[in-house]
Structures are given as structure tokens and as C-alpha cells.
Ligand code: HEM
């Protein structure tokens with residue numbers, strides 16, 4: 027069952043993706059027994075406590091049961107708090123762990139109907155056709171949308187991370203790449219707009235390529251304006 | 253036939269007149285300003301004029317408005333079929349008007365869902381272009397939202413709630429009629445949007461997309477439709493609150509209210525107090541579109557080429573969800589009420605932990621106002637807000653858990669009768685468990701960063717709204733069908749409908765979680781080809797689910813004419829609405845009922861054998 031679950035995740039190509047998949051898995055593992063409990067109680071009741079057509083005799087007059095109600099409350103509250111702490115709060119802190127670190131690569135992303143523009147301010151590269159990143163690096167995206175444009179959302183499924191591109195606002199997203207890959211082999215290596223932005227929203231995506239560091243340097247040399 | 257439709261025809265004529273006046277007035281008005289590039293000012297005022305004309309013509313003036321000017325209003329004594337097409341103030345007629353309207357809209361928006369699934373059967377463009385898909389998707393969404401908000405709070409609350417508390421009518425009958433007659437213009441506006449360029453923003457209508465100067469006028473129609481619908485919701489909420497407070501029969505103490513009445517009470521608080529928020533947002537969108545006021549768009553260039561600086565689109569997201577999150581509890585709270593009500597009567601056992609359930613309802617109302625920003629985890633709002641909103645959102649699972657405890661506890665050692673209403677109520681418990689549990693994934697910030705705006709969200713909210721609420725509505729439709737129509741539906745067809753809908757609903761939407769997890773985003777007509785196979789499967793299941801609506805529609809329509817006469821209380825249920833005739837007389841009860849016991853005293857040893865848990869006092873009619 028859990029093996030099956032592992033397999034439904036697409037490639038996880040970033041540190042954040044591992045955290046997010048782990049959180050997903052833990053929530054699933056907790057959800058299954060709760061679901062099972064409901065199904066078992068309900069299934070048992072349906073099979074066991076039946077009456078036939080035309081039989082209108084009442085069941086026992088039971089209105090509540092203190093112990094049951096109290097222990098149910100205690101259990102659900104405990105579970106709820108546990109989930110808020112882990113994976114909730116801890117996951118949140120984990121994902122943000124890199125925010126004070128110096129980024130290896132910075133990319134300024136601008137969304138407009140219906141293209142993404144990527145600028146590497148330190149490297150003097152500006153490109154729209156694809157997003158190329160070095161592996162094992164902390165990448166910091168500064169994201170915005172053109173001031174006279176609409177909302178977009180910058181999402182890379184292989185990294186599991188997304189944040190909106192808002193006109194007039196710069197949003198930030200950190201990703202630590204961990205796997206090499208490219209769109210041509212795996213469609214999850216794509217920047218996909220995830221906020222409805224009009225006519226061509228569905229096809230507002232760019233290919234992503236995560237490459238070895240020296241390959242990245244070569245690519246930069248080739249595309250750098252200076 | 254034509255005479256029955258006369259009030260409607262009169263209303264249509266008056267709305268045409270009102271529309272023309274509004275249009276003319278607006279045309280004059282725009283000569284005082286820079287010539288606008290489009291007709292949106294004219295469309296707006298024409299709509300306002302048409303709406304007023306419509307209400308005037310349908311009878312607001314004749315039966316009500318005259319009074320405000322010291323004139324004598326006509327007495328509303330329409331009888332027969334034409335009651336349903338007129339400004340009737342009988343809550344049972346209004347309930348039927350709501351229910352029939354909503355079932356029709358549900359089938360219509362369901363047909364749109366079928367079109368969406370045809371388009372989505374594979375990743376390339378097949379049936380619709382991107383524009384048509386966006387319009388079909390947005391229409392499906394907003395019509396279904398309207399159905400989800402108004403079917404219980406307008407339909408069942410109207411028909412059965414006054415009966416359940418032993419009242420002869422609601423507190424404000426004419427306001428009640430008004431809140432129904434505001435709804436048809438909403439439907440008309442929405443159906444017209446494709447002829448005004450469509451509307452392509454989804455029902456969330458985030459600016460700047462919804463305020464874009466080059467966007468279709470259909471979005472304006474949508475904003476007016478939603479705004480008008482909100483007005484109806486507010487009036488309805490107020491009416492039911494006052495009805496429950498003031499119109500209970502003697503002896504119907506708060507502790508003896510049927511659980512459904514409590515759930516409507518809770519939901520009505522939300523309708524009355526939250527709807528204004530989305531209305532403000534929509535009014536700002538309308539003004540931004542028609543007059544260029546800059547509430548949301550951060551910058552723009554005016555006609556003279558001057559740059560203007562404006563507001564923030566995140567502001568709208570907050571305002572929107574400040575209503576629309578509580579609104580999901582307008583949908584689900586009364587559905588919880590229906591679920592528990594039906595499970596109790598069909599197991600002949602009191603609702604388990606009744607008092608805790610009432611407390612849980614109010615805890616949910618309170619918390620529902622404090623969680624809206626969980627829809628904004630990826631919006632770019634301050635990240636210091638993520639933790640608190642995750643916390644409060646997950647706390648809602650505690651009172652929701654109580655409702656599950658009550659459902660399971662009522663079933664336990666009950667004496668279950670598996671008729672169609674009960675089957676739907678049980679299915680609702682099952683479906684909503686999945687809906688609720690998957691909600692936790694979306695409340696958890698880490699997982700939501702990835703899942704937000706994917707098919708996981710689409711599957712999740714269909715589990716809650718369709719699996720939860722629509723299944724409860726189906727249960728209630730079958731449950732009260734004999735009371736409303738006086739006739740029994742066909743049980744075999746009901747079970748076929750249940751089996752098909754339950755099976756294929758789960759197949760469709762359980763499968764839909766997979767593309768979500770695998771990285772397919774929502775609101776798209778085309779998608780990467782890796783998702784082809786799974787979407788094809790989803791589409792097939794969705795069509796089968798669509799087919800399961802055929803026995804439903806046939807059963808509802810056919811049994812109304814040909815069904816067996818049902819009798820007053822076919823379920824031998826204990827609440828007050830079953831202690832009168834089916835359908836009930838105009839004044840509801842022959843004598844004002846007096847209540848001696850709680851609503852769920854199944855199995856309780858009574859002093860007198862003849863005494864029923866809730867009853868109309870002597871002279872009792874038969875039984
Ligand atoms: C057979 C039944 C149904 C099917 C197959 C279906 C399918 C769909 C599809 C394909 C979408 C578009 C998703 C997207 O592109 O993002 C959608 C959206 C939606 N549906 Fe349904 N649906 C069904 C029934 C319902 C019902 C009964 C309700 C509510 C009562 C509902 C409420 C919504 C809402 C609110 C949206 C969101 C629209 C938006 O994103 O603005 N659906 N549905």
C-alpha cells in the first residue's frame with residue numbers, strides 16, 4: 027500500500043520536494059486508519075443492526091455516552107495538535123530553513139500573459155525559452171508579474187514549490203536542487219503557471235533543465251550578454 | 253397554461269421596460285465623461301433597471317410596495333398551479349420554487365461538467381477552444397456554488413423548517429418571496445454570459461484578470477449575478493434566524509429543536525453576516541471595470557497616457573475568501589443536519605450526543621470566520637500568517653469530528669432501515685470522511701504549497717460539496733419527497749440512482765486525486781500528455797456518473813404525477829412535519845401544535861402509550 031503511494035509521486039528533484047512528499051506520506055498514513063475506522067463502524071452497523079420493511083419498533087433509547095464523547099474529543103484534539111506540530115509546523119520551518127543563506131544562483135522571474143522571463147542578474151543572462159539551473163545548488167527566485175498584467179503562479183512540479191507572481195509585488199521562493207533532469211524526459215521539469223491568467227493559461231509553461239555545475243557554467247558563458 | 257404564466261410574462265415585460273430606462277439613463281450619463289471603450293456602464297444600469305422592473309412586475313409592488321406609500325396592497329390569494337409562477341408568500345410554495353429551480357440548475361451545470369470532461373478526455377484541444385473551456389468551467393463552477401448554497405438554505409429550509417418547529421409560516425413571508433424572486437435574474441445573467449464574450453476568470457474572479465480592460469463583458473454579468481445572489485442569501489439568512497427565534501410552537505424549546513433546525517440556524521448566521529464581504533469585493537470589481545476606480549490593479553495607463561497607481565489584488569483575495577470560506581459552511585452545516593436527522597429516523601434511535609453536536613455547530617461557525625487565508629498560502633501574503641492559519645484551520649477538525657461521532661454513535665445498535673434516503677445519508681458519511689481527511693493536506697502549508705491549484709484541490713472540494721452536501725441533498729429530496737408532493741417516489745429507481753451515483757462519484761473523484769499528486773494543474777483545457785490515460789479514465793467514470801442522474805430526474809418528475817399516494821408519515825418519523833398531512837394544508841397544521849417532548853424520543857418508555865414524541869394536541873386527527 028505504502029509502496030504504491032511512493033510510486034505515485036513524480037520525480038522529487040529538490041530538498042523541498044522531499045520534505046513535502048514526506049509530509050504527504052505522513053498525513054496519508056494517519057488518514058488511512060481514521061478512514062478505516064469510519065468504514066468499519068459503518069459497515070458493521072449496516073450488516074448487523076438492520077430491520078426489515080414494515081418493522082417500526084424503536085431501538086434502545088441512548089442519547090449520549092459520556093466516556094465515549096470525552097475520549098473521542100481527547101483523541102481528536104491530540105491528533106489534531108500532533109498534525110499541527112508535525113508535519114505542519116516542522117515542515118514549514120524546514121522548508122524555510124534556507125531563507126537566510128546566501129543563494130548560489132539568483133533568478134528574477136517575470137510573468138506576463140502568457141510567457142515567463144528569466145533573468146540571472148549576477149550572470150547577465152536573460153532568457154524565455156527555458157529555465158536552466160545547476161544541480162545541488164540553492165536557487166533563489168524573485169518573482170513578479172508585469173505591473174499592468176494579471177496574476178500568475180510560478181510552479182515547478184518536480185520541485186513541488188510554487189508561489190504567485192503578483193503585479194506590483196516581489197515574492198520569493200527558495201529551491202535547493204538535488205537531481206538532474208529535463209522536460210524532454212520528464213514533464214514535471216516544467217515551470218507551469220498555476221493561477222488562471224486568461225486564454226493561454228494552460229500552455230503558459232517553460233521547460234526546465236537541471237544540469238551539472240560545469241554544464242551550467244558553460245551554458246551561462248554561451249548565453250551571457252557580457 | 254398561459255394564464256398560469258401571466259405573472260411571469262408581466263414581470264418579463266416590466267424588466268424589459270426597466271432595462272431600457274436604465275440603458276437610456278446610462279447613455280446620457282456617459283456623455284459627461286471621457287467616452288468609455290465599451291458598453292459596461294450601459295449594461296450595468298440596464299441590469300439594475302431590469303432587476304427592479306422584474307421585481308416590480310412579479311408582484312413586489314402589487315402585494316407589498318403599495319403599502320409603503322399608504323396605498324392598499326392587493327391580497328395575495330393565487331391558487332392552483334399559477335402559485336408557483338407568482339409572488340406567493342406561502343413558504344411551502346417558495347420551498348418548491350427553490351427546489352425545482354435548483355434541481356434544474358444542477359442538471360444544467362452537470363451537463364456543463366460533462367462537456368468539460370469531454371474536453372479533458374485527452375490532453376489536446378478537442379471540443380472547445382481555451383476561451384470556451386474557461387467559460388464552461390467558470391459557469392459550471394458558479395452555478396454549482398449557487399446550487400450548493402441555496403438548495404438547502406432556500407429549498408428545504410423553506411419547505412420543512414417552519415413545519416419542523418410547528419410554525420404556520422416563516423417570520424417574514426414577503427421578504428421570503430422576494431429572496432426567491434431575486435434568484436431567476438441570477439440564472440438568466442449567468443446563462444447570458446456566453447453571449448457577452450464569456451467569462452473566463454473562474455468563480456473566484458481574481459483581479460486584475462477580472463478587471464482587465466480587454467476582458468469580456470461576461471465577467472461584469474457574472475459579478476452582478478453573484479452580487480444579486482448574495483442579496484438573496486442575506487435576506488434568507490435573516491429570515492430563518494428570526495423564524496427559528498420567534499416562530500417556534502408552544503413547547504418547542506431550544507433543547508427540543510430538531511438537529512436540522514440547529515444546523516440551519518448556524519448556517520444562517522454565516523449567510524447573514526459573511527455575504528457582505530464578497531458583495532463589497534464584487535462592487536469594487538464592478539466599479540473598477542465601469543469607472544476605472546483602482547482598488548486592485550496596481551498600475552494602469554489612463555486615456556491621456558498618464559500612469560496611475562492603484563491597489564493590490566491580494567486585497568481582493570482576502571475579501572473574497574472572508575466570505576467564501578465561511579460559505580462552504582453554509583453548504584456543509586445544514587448538510588450535517590440533514591445527515592443526522594435522517595440517520596436518526598431511519599435507525600429509530602435519538603441523535604447521539606445531540607448537545608455536543610449543537611456546540612460543535614457553533615464552534616464551526618466561529619472558527620469558519622478565522623481560517624480564510626488558508627486559500628492564500630501561495631498568494632505571496634506575509635509568511636508570518638501561514639502558521640496561524642494552518643493552526644486554526646486544522647482546529648476545525650475537532651468539532652467536525654463530533655459530527656462524525658454523532659453519526660456513527662446514532663447508527664450503533666440502531667435498527668436500520670436501508671431505504672434510499674438512508675443509503676444517501678450513509679454514503680454522505682463515507683464521502684465526507686474522504687473530503688475532510690484530504691482537507692488536512694490542504695491545510696498543511698508544506699503539502700499545500702505543492703497541491704494548491706492542482707487537481708488534488710478539485711477532487712477534494714468535489715468530495716466535500718458533491719460527496720458531502722449533494723449526497724445529503726439527495727437524501728433529503730427522497731426523504732421529504734412524500735411530504736412535499738404527497739406521493740412516494742419509486743424505490744427501485746431510487747436505489748439504482750444511489751448505487752450508480754455512489755459508485756461512479758467515488759470512481760471519478762478518487763481517481764482525480766492522482767493527476768493532482770502527479771503534477772496536473774487545474775483550470776486548463778490542455779495538459780502534458782503524461783496525464784492522458786488517467787484523465788481518460790476519469791472522464792469515462794464522470795460520464796457514468798452523469799448517466800446515474802437519468803433515473804433520478806425521471807423518478808422525481810414521474811412520481812410526482814404517478815407515484816403511490818404516500819400518506820402522512822410513511823417513515824413513521826417523530827418530528828413535527830410528519831404529524832400533518834402530505835402535502836400539508838396552507839396553514840400547515842389543523843391546530844397549532846403543542847410540543848411535549850424532544851424530537852428523537854425513540855425507544856423511550858412513555859407514560860401514555862398514545863403519546864407521541866412530538867404531536868399535535870387534541871383533537872388529534874386519527875392514528
Ligand atoms: C459529475 C459531476 C461533476 C463533474 C464531472 C465535475 C467536473 C468538474 C471539472 C472538470 C471542473 C473544472 C476543473 C478545472 O478546470 O479546474 C470542475 C470545477 C468545479 N466544480 Fe465540478 N463537477 C461535477 C459536479 C459538481 C458539483 C455537484 C459541484 C457543486 C455543487 C461542483 C462544483 C465545482 C466548482 C465550484 C468548480 C470550480 C470552478 C472554478 O474553478 O472556478 N461540481 N468540476
Ligand SMILES: [Cu+2]
Nearest residue numbers: 219221223227
Ligand atoms: Cu496562468
Ligand SMILES: [Cu+2]
Nearest residue numbers: 577624626627
Ligand atoms: Cu476555505
